[in-house]
Amino acid sequence: MLKPLRIKRYTKYLFLCCCLAVPNLALANFDFNANCLKAYQNIFELKLATARQLIANEKKVHPNNSIVPLLENYVDYFYLITTESKTEFDRLEANKSARIDQISDDDKTSPYYLYAQAEINLQWALIRGRYGAYLTAAREINRANNMLQDNSKKFPGFHLNGKGLGLINAVIGALPDGFLKSTLSTFGLRGNLQQGLNMLDKLAENLPKSSYEPFYEETVFYYAYVLSDVAKSPQAYAKTMKYTARIADSSLLKSYLQAYVCTRNGHNDEAIEILTNRPSGAYYQAFPYLDYLMGIAKLNKLDYSASASFDRFLQTNKGVNYIKDANLHLGWIALLKGDDAGYNAYAAKAKSSGYTYQERDKQALNDANAPVPNKNLLKARLLFDGAYLSKAAELLNGTNADDYTSPKDKAEYYYRLGRINDDLGKDELALANYQNAINVGKNLKYYYAAKAAIQMGKIYEKSNPAKAKASFNTAIGMKNHEYESSIEAEAKQGLKRLGN
Template sequence: MSQRFFKFNGLFIILIVCSFSSSANFDFNANCLKAYQNIFELKLTTARQIIAAEKKAHPTNAIVPLLENYIDYYYLLTNESKSEFERLEAAKTSRLDQISDDDKTSPYYLYAQAQINLQWALIRGRYGAYFAAAREISKANSQLTENSKKFPGFHPNGIGLGLINAVMGALPDGVLKSTLATFGLKGNLQTGLNILNNLAENLPKSTYEPFYEEAIFNYAYVLSDVAKSSQAYNKTIKYTARIADSSLLKAYLLAYVCARNGYTDQAIKILSDRPTGSNYQPFPYLDYLMGIAKLNKLDFTATSHFEKFLQTNKGNNYVKDTYLHLGWLSLLKGDDTSYNANIVKVKNLGSNYHDRDKQAINEANAPKPNKNLLKARLLFDGGYFTKSLTVLSESKAENFTSAKDKTEYFYRLGRVNEDLDKHDTALINYQQAINVGRNLKYYFAAKSAVQMGKIYEAKRNPGKAKSSYNLAIEMKNHEQENYIENEAKQGLKRTGS
């Protein structure tokens, strides 16, 4: 059991309260700290009760509306309900009004407003409301930047600034990026990573230690999803070690990063051992994640986890992707009728706000996947590289009649060989994928060019790396074009172009 970093006793509490309470009306006192801890364990009902008591005891404490917003934020993240989002959104203005009428000399004055703006922006972006989200991000960025100048020793400023810099710096071309540009917002991925890494290292040594878990939550997300860093797994394991095992948010974070980075067995164990009980906020996504993890090791009990997600989920995100995975399970079992029924559901149910659901639509509109290629893909995603290569070795390029399947075959070979450190073989495979598929609408050829660039980068051959990244950018009108092009542009930045 890892050691809890909150210790509400004696001298420590006195020191923390003195550090956090810059005025009577921004009083991050022992009750507020306890509520904040419960929020980050996803014990939201307990946190609500503590906050209600604090509100009654100190009705003018302006930390209360900030904590109430945290509760709504994590409730909506775990609930995924758009109707709940619309119901709760009205509270934002009154909370900001209460805070803005308070002590302008406190470091929490601008910080609390920025956090509320940023949290609503992140939720709003999940439903495609990009202009409103961009406006809120712009406000949050301005408020945190100003607060950093006024209070350079107030380390929590970096939590939001690190996230904003990283995400803005890595955004692919598209509606959100162009909307943010209208507000003059630009970021830098490396700057964001540096800010968050400094927080991870230094918050435990400071009086702002209670903000540690929030900083790590942002840092792990940026490493895994934004930067797609090879260090995502190791750093997440390292920095979550000191967070309490009673935190459901920690279990989610670890399982998600493990599943995303090929540590499937570990993800399954974490999800199986996660804390449970009525004290915790229901989190249907964890069943979806368990389904993904089990399918990636070709464990067909994944079906029950996907079905449970569909039964308990109150939102529309991941619905299309869930039906796609249920379709794949049917296909691998040899049940074409069920496969076709699930593909119809992919097209007709759920929403397409999330990237996973957008890609699910692309897959549903594509020809039925080849079973061996699908098995190899799933095993690769699960981190079972040798097994994936064994499946691919059962076929030869000439066995595939369609250009799509042939391109995917070479691409999958390249990915597996690259991760098995057979880089020269992988380069040959990627070039074959490009030769066959560069004019197709599928992502395999363009992504192959990006992977070639990364290999050449690692080989310290910047000339060939740049050539590969530029080739990826030159390919147009294919799936995931914006994301692959952005990945190539990030590669060009690293190689000095």
């Protein structure tokens, strides 16, 4: 069960407002008053309709308060994250310039002057990046970074600068080589993943002890994203659960963060429990992705009732992402239930519907175009993703490589067995499995061999830096396979850790 609510009752807002409303924090037209704080809190509970009403009231009472356009942008940002709608993105994007204009005409002596503009630029860059608009996103990231750097020099005690700077450092530091990274480099931006993580960790640790405590949830939101998706940190689960524990159970964003990190880090049953008990009602922004996430978690334990969650996602989703992947998962359910025709029908939908902005949709398209998956390997893959390691090992240990006829299946067999033994702490077995995956799959278009080399490098990091370096370089040397850019980036991070 989720831990009980420890803080955040609206009766505290007047006190918090007084803490914030000191001369260097809330000057005339940047007034983060009690009403604004209440709207901000509702945004981070994903009660967007309530937040919109509070913001509208603030505009009537204080039409020149330049915190309002910042809050309006937060609402748009989370609305677009939860809807995944490219159409809504195109409609709402026009709001950006008017908000920046209002803020840029205001009090230049306030720490919120540059901070608010930087936040708006950064939020639009993050959304834009989801749709591949990398050039404009790079410009916005550069603009946000410059503003936050300037603001840090002018107001070194304004701790909120560290939130955006930590995020920018981490994301740029982990970017694979490609258009976005090269474009950012032309602006002189060179990130550092560890530095970004350190900045966000320090903020998450210290904000509750300061007058900036109301901004804690936002910091944790970005920190959890960086830990899980950017750094792929082994500490992602522990740190996310630690820092989200003090957020109100009434926050749907908390349920999302916790469930997401649980599904990504081997706490599958906990994810199902969190999603089952998540807050609901008319006050909350619709969030179809959570049904998709429930489907993933259920199927990871081979619970075929997952189909209802995927169906609900496809029926309520108005966005462009995870459509291919949801259809592919429905196809897997059909296949595992013995319905080959059903699998073929869903695989066809995975090819024809949805988009490929997200990596999961790109991989779903690859899987749909590949030969029909081996059922035994598919079950092992799903069980491993849910961290049901003993069950997955039992499945594969009952077979051997000769039971699989195609090179693809042989490579996957060794790779899956390697991952299972790796997570079970059986390093020598894992290394042998990974080497076999490389031997069989190094010239195939599938990711198994390159990812096996990455995993070998991580094992060797603990005891043999030279072999670790060789393994990471092996991964980099493999070309023309799935996930090539992200695997290469992961290998380069490994080399960086080794001091190369």
